Amino acid sequence: MTLILYSYIADLLFGDPQWFPHPVRGIARLVSFLEQRLIGRRLERLSGMLLVTVVVGVSIGCTYLFLRAAGAFGVFWRNAAWVFSSYTTLAVNDLLRHGRAVFLALEQKDIAGAREKLGLIVGRDTRNLTSAQVVAAAVETIAENTSDGIVAPLFYLFIGGPVLAMAYKAVNTLDSMIGHRDERYRCFGRFAARLDDVMNFIPARISGILISLAAFMLKKDAANAMRIMRRDAAKHPSPNSGVPEAAMAGALNIQLGGTRRYDGQVYAHPFFGDGGKDARPRIIMQAMKISFLSSVLMVLTGVLWQWIF
Template identity: 50%
Template sequence: MEDSNGRAFRQGIGLVLIVIISVVAVTFFLLFMANWLHPVLGVVVECIMTYQILAVKCLKVESMKVYQCLKNGNLEQARKAVSMIVGRDTKHLDEEGVAKAAIETVAENTSDGVIAPMLYLAVGGPVLGFLYKAVNTMDSMIGYKNEKYLYFGRSAAKLDDFVNFFPARISACLMITASFLAGRQFSGKGAWTIYKRDRKKHTSPNSGQTEAICAGALSIQLAGDASYFGKTVKKPHIGDAVRGVEYLPYTESLLAFLL
């Protein structure tokens, strides 16, 4: 068993190295060739790459699909819509469970899909931006703590934790500030209080940063037990259930607040 686990871990490291080297090499080559052919072409290619790296519109579009399905009372379609943006099992979620899942993933991906890529783009352009996206995508695909991926995906998951450490905390600072400025429907004091208290309750060292702020700003309770690949995973709650996770009154405001 130890040999097979060790082999899976080494294979995971190999995959991470191959993906990172390939992504960096291809991105650099395309940029180099575009600039070599003509500087204007280089700018165009870099703009296209930058657009592809940032996921603001995609995150908003996919999360609003969940909102519209819930608004129309179509729970089955809402489950399908939210399954496209979360890793948990959604087949048996009720309306509150669907809304919570959507809010949690929007909160997390505000950092992973928007703030972090912007920071890496600012530091290293599309090369570093695509490197970050490659790491983040690998974590989304194989960074699970289940029997299949526990060892194989560990290196990808740990690397994702590393590259998101500072972006998650910068995102937290921005979101706390926004919660004080975004209007009465959000509680800046609650965001700060829950952030200090609950940010370390998440299994991820980074996801809890933004989820805690959303829970506090909205005065709701997030996280808790969830099902992954047919198995229930016990997780502590984040935030206080001052009000229920009612999607209709403030889902659009939440998206405006985050995006």
């Protein structure tokens, strides 16, 4: 229990420095290396399954061996390795830092800078977004990454330690890189996308509840968060992403979703929420507060669960 708290605090303090050899960047490089050698083959779906199996297997194996090797030097080094491995699966600091960067650019009326900073954390085209659209996109990614980057890794840390959490990060990285529905990845990335759906199913729903609870504690509209989550979550093409996004839209009384562009192509997207408030920059900060409090609640819930059972 204490080690997870240390891991969480380490993420808050240090985040993900670009100069540091982060395991998730190593996973991404491995995915790219294998993709170049496997995609385009005759049995694309099987090739995609092979890639997923190798990447997840290597991630599990390296984490396990790292922990075992550190443990050979004593309890202190074993615990230090446990904390380090766990900390690298979390993204609280990064999410808040990127969200704040977008907010500050908008506050300074630097719409071009806000679009550029938003482009670092979303996959859609940001070049022509209005200020309100930048705010909505930032809130969407804060909501989704509250689940993918915070709650889900913590969930797997609590039930399986760093090995299972790193397996989750491998699957999530695979989904972000090859789990697309376009012509290139429709077959090749299908297994990665489906496995990510399975592994995020429970954490996404926990995230929706935590966002609603955090909204209540911050005197936002918790009842509306639950209502919009029940009403709109299933509209999302993903079985999971709609849950935290709809909950956040309801909590803040704004409308998320709508048309967006990817690689110059326009895609229709469902709306979440009723849009009672204008999407002003301060909404980003409110979403960040809800996200951060949700992460604290997840840590406390997990610690309490382990203490009881």
